[in-house]
Amino acid sequence: MASIEDKFRTLGIDNAPGQEVRQNADDVTRLQRGPVMTGTLVDFSHGDVDAFLPTPGSFDEFAEAVAIGGRQAYTEYRGAAAIRAELAADLASFTGAPVQPDLGVIITPGTQGALFLAVAATVGDGDKVAIVQPDYFANRKLVEFFGGKIMPVALDYLGSEEEAGLDLAQLRAAFEAGAKTFLFSNPNNPTGAVYSATEIAAIADLAREFGVTVIADQLYSRLRYENTAYTHMRAAGLPEDQVLTIMGPSKTESLSGYRLGIGFGSPSIIARMEKLQAIVSLRAAGYNQAVLKTWFREPAGWMDERIVQHQAIRDDIVAIFRAEGMATRVPQAGSYVFPTLPELAVSLADFVKLLRIQAQVIVTPGTEFGPHPNSIRLNFSQDRNAAVAAAHRIVQMAKTYKV
Amino acid sequence: MASIEDKFRTLGIDNAPGQEVRQNADDVTRLQRGPVMTGTLVDFSHGDVDAFLPTPGSFDEFAEAVAIGGRQAYTEYRGAAAIRAELAADLASFTGAPVQPDLGVIITPGTQGALFLAVAATVGDGDKVAIVQPDYFANRKLVEFFGGKIMPVALDYLGSEEEAGLDLAQLRAAFEAGAKTFLFSNPNNPTGAVYSATEIAAIADLAREFGVTVIADQLYSRLRYENTAYTHMRAAGLPEDQVLTIMGPSKTESLSGYRLGIGFGSPSIIARMEKLQAIVSLRAAGYNQAVLKTWFREPAGWMDERIVQHQAIRDDIVAIFRAEGMATRVPQAGSYVFPTLPELAVSLADFVKLLRIQAQVIVTPGTEFGPHPNSIRLNFSQDRNAAVAAAHRIVQMAKTYKV
Structure with missing residues (x-):
């Protein structure tokens, strides 16, 4: 221990x-x-x-929220219901798979906050977690902080431009060895590689076979060049409760100063994330949540x-x-x-x-x-x-x- | 486990x-x-x-921070240096003991955020923690989440109006039994009891004798009635590194919608809190931090x-x-x-x-x-x-x- x-x-x-x-x-x-x-x-x-x-109109939404006052300052821990409902519709449309407004969305302090809560909700002492190398640095730290054991899976990101380059044999080996969670970013941070439809389907097949929960960090999935094809993990046919997707407007939309992130999909993971958010930070700052009204609704x-x-x-x-x-x-x-x-x-x-x-x-x-x-x-x-x-x-x- | x-x-x-x-x-x-x-x-x-x-001028400080842009959006994880320097001076003056601007202050997403990080930084699996009953509900949940064991200490809050009513014999017994952390709110949440100078001195004596770290949640310590005498834990003579104090402008100042909290005092605890904040939420929302410029500087x-x-x-x-x-x-x-x-x-x-x-x-x-x-x-x-x-x-x- x-x-x-x-x-x-x-x-x-x-x-x-x-x-x-x-x-x-x-x-x-x-x-x-x-x-x-x-x-x-x-x-x-x-x-x-x-x-x-930052996105045009973002500050105006914040100012309006301050004017609204208490109702916006004290939301449910998972975030204001009306904002979650809008997000659920937009995220379902963006990802191509339904999102439950009341049970399937949590607003967090930044995508970092969503990632922390998601890992805390799925990884306990001694649990094995499959992690890509290279991938976002906090993935490894989070798993280790909660006592989890990392099962590395290589990404040959220089090998091909059509595939991200995930070593599927290593992924299978990690699942065979007992990993019950797979955590990865798509597009990959730090390389900008996007997983192909074939790779996402292969991940889904393996996750189904071994009953693995998938946490997909899709922070940058809106900023795609030359119409790069993009397959959302949550739309790959796994049961709804088995996939949690993380996004947020901190990067592409330059809203990092507002610290807003979203976890969506799996109701059971989100229920745990909310329980934990209650003792971690209560909620994403109430007024800031209103800035999400500009998300997916930017000017033409x-x-x-x-x-x-x-x-x-x-x-x-x-x-x-x-x-x-x-x-x-x-x-x-x-x-x-x-x-x-x-x-x-x-x-x-x-x-x-x-x-x-x-x-x-x-x-x-x-x-x-x-x-x-x-x-x-x-x-x-x-x-x-x-x-x-x-x-x-x-x-x-x-x-x-x-x- | x-x-x-x-x-x-x-x-x-x-x-x-x-x-x-x-x-x-x-x-x-x-x-x-x-x-x-x-x-x-x-x-x-x-x-x-x-x-x-909310405090007059708070929204204006926020608006100015958005106008400043990137420098305010991306601060150090522990918060913007200039704001921490102001806070250190104000908090030293308020509590009657020095605060190191660079090493002794961390800005967090709400006081809940500070409490979470402080407990995570001090309590590991199996560690014993002395907790007052009644006290803020998250104290118990936080200790249990990190695998700590609660050593309850009764507060006879209906017994006297001069003392908060802490059972010092139980506190000593908890320390003798191996508790290395004492976590309490002052004024007490939920009763509004304020610990007397005698009680704070007794806590300090026991903490010194047993080498116990004290986390003092002083969220409401500015809103005192009829000039109630108030003794700050951190001014009771314990070594600087042994006491972490938590405050924030969410309550008395009605700034809860901005989610701002402060941990101050112990440099070693704050260093750990910052390491953890890096994977929990990175930082308190950058623009929001500027609202702290109004704190302790309210209109006459x-x-x-x-x-x-x-x-x-x-x-x-x-x-x-x-x-x-x-x-x-x-x-x-x-x-x-x-x-x-x-x-x-x-x-x-x-x-x-x-x-x-x-x-x-x-x-x-x-x-x-x-x-x-x-x-x-x-x-x-x-x-x-x-x-x-x-x-x-x-x-x-x-x-x-x-x-």
């Missing part, structure tokens, strides 16, 4: 996105090669909501325009890395890119610190996403010119520190 | 404040005596933020006026219950009152449901706060006339259902 000390020892956040300001940089200056580079600081650890503004053309703008940056950035032979998958969706670095004379942790103090670039090390010491993750939802210049600095730094 | 099913079985929320709407009332109508009463519905499960409006006289108004309602309500012989402590602080019911012919759970469907009154059953099947909790931060009329209806109902 893990002691409370052990539990927190594995919960490192020093390299987590946004926490770089708490790092001590002194220890890497002795490794520095060449001069400090000039340029605008670009923080690729998250999107720039000043470059891509707004989302298309946002996709076009992101695609232009994506193409620039991928081209810069590939031109230097840094293997990089073209993300089919989302705003993350996960280029491969050459072999370096310094550790990845030190290289990332050097990028910050020498090249005015903040990125997230690949090691946060699994055993990926040769990659870095960039969120390219940034000012385009600044992002391009910063990507060139990263390439320059990689050349400077190459063995 | 508790299974995931066991873990959630103990996490009931059917009677939790604000969740009454999810109850099925059909089963109590057969118990109903007499006609349905008329009157405005009063929801005593929480304060009415339409009767007591605003807090005094709010106290006077609450005191008037308190006096009315307590008089109504006492006139019927329902033993009730006069709350020295906060806006909760915890009257004792006569012996009833129906269960407390049924009586509370009957209050809702027959008397248009929502209250929280005493059983949520420990083994207190003869009491109900009311949050009297309400419209005064509506609250007085509703209290009369409660008394009438108690007479109707008395054995």
Whole structure:
């Protein structure tokens, strides 16, 4: 049994996105090669909501909620009923499978909040959980925090552009070994890979065969390039109660400052999530919930325009890395890119610190996403010119520190 | 080892404040005596933020934060540095002991969020935790969720008006039996009792002797009547790292719709809380954090006026219950009152449901706060006339259902 000390020892956040300001940089200056580079600081650890503004009308909905007062401040723990009803309709339409308004939706403080509650609701001490490598860094930490055991499943994201590259034999082996939960992001974070219809069907078949609960983090599933085909896990024919989907308007819609996430689908998982939310944070901030009224109801053309703008940056950035032979998958969706670095004379942790103090670039090390010491993750939802210049600095730094 | 099913079985929320709407009332109508009463519905499960409006200027700070954009949307997980610095100064001044701005403050999604993180940071599987009875219902649930074992300590809140009534012999016994954490609210929720200087000093002595960490939930410590003397736990001479205090502007200041809480004091506990917040919800909503700039900086006289108004309602309500012989402590602080019911012919759970469907009154059953099947909790931060009329209806109902 893990002691409370052990539990927190594995919960490192020093390299987590946004926490770089708490790092001590002194220890890497002795490794520095060449001069400090000039340029605008670009923080690729998250999107720039000043470059891509929040959804039009979002603040107005918030202001109206404050004016409504108490009814909006104190909602049910799972969120305001009227808002959940609207969401259920929109999410059913988006994903192609029905959503129960009263039993099938919970509003949480961000998608992180939904993920935390979902894992807490399904994973107990000693339970085995299948996790993709690479995948969102919190997946691993959450499972470990609740005493679960990770069964890694590899994603060969550089192998093909038609498939995400999930190793289905490993997934079957994890289920055969007793994993009762499969947790994955689609599009994959950090690579931007989208699972093919064939892959989703194969996951559904295995989950059905072994009675596995699937938690699908689809945070970026609206930001898809060139009409990439997308198959929603929850529409793949598994029983409703076996799939929980997580989404939210924090990324594509730039509403992260409002901290809103949604878990939808499985009524039994959502019932547990609500019980737990009652002691974790009671509810997503009441006034903030009203901002969800803008979600899936953006002005005509707004989302298309946002996709076009992101695609232009994506193409620039991928081209810069590939031109230097840094293997990089073209993300089919989302705003993350996960280029491969050459072999370096310094550790990845030190290289990332050097990028910050020498090249005015903040990125997230690949090691946060699994055993990926040769990659870095960039969120390219940034000012385009600044992002391009910063990507060139990263390439320059990689050349400077190459063995 | 508790299974995931066991873990959630103990996490009931059917009677939790604000969740009454999810109850099925059909089963109590057969118990109903007499006609349905008329009157405005009063929801005593929480304060009415339409009767007591949020702090002046709070919305303006929020609006300004949205205008600032990304810098305010993505703060460190523990909260924006500039806001924490202001809070540290104000909280040090309020509590009479220093607060480290960088290491000694974390901003959380509500005080519930702070409480969750604080318990998660200190209580592991099998750890013993001393908990007061009665006390805030989530304390017990949180400790049980993390596998801790509750060591109850009685509060004789009807025994004296000078002391809160903590049974110090039981507290010592709990510490002797191995409890390493003491978690309590001051003013006590649900009774409004304030711990005397002598009691706080005794708690500090025992905590020092046994090396016990103290988590002090002081959510209502600003709303004190008739200049009630108040001793802050963190100013009682224990080492800084041994005490974590929790406060927030959700109650007295009516800012609950923004979900803001603060943990302050112990740097080591706060470091763990931040690590955990990174996987629970990342941070309190970024824009919302700016609302804290109004905290402890309300317009001159605003807090005094709010106290006077609450005191008037308190006096009315307590008089109504006492006139019927329902033993009730006069709350020295906060806006909760915890009257004792006569012996009833129906269960407390049924009586509370009957209050809702027959008397248009929502209250929280005493059983949520420990083994207190003869009491109900009311949050009297309400419209005064509506609250007085509703209290009369409660008394009438108690007479109707008395054995």
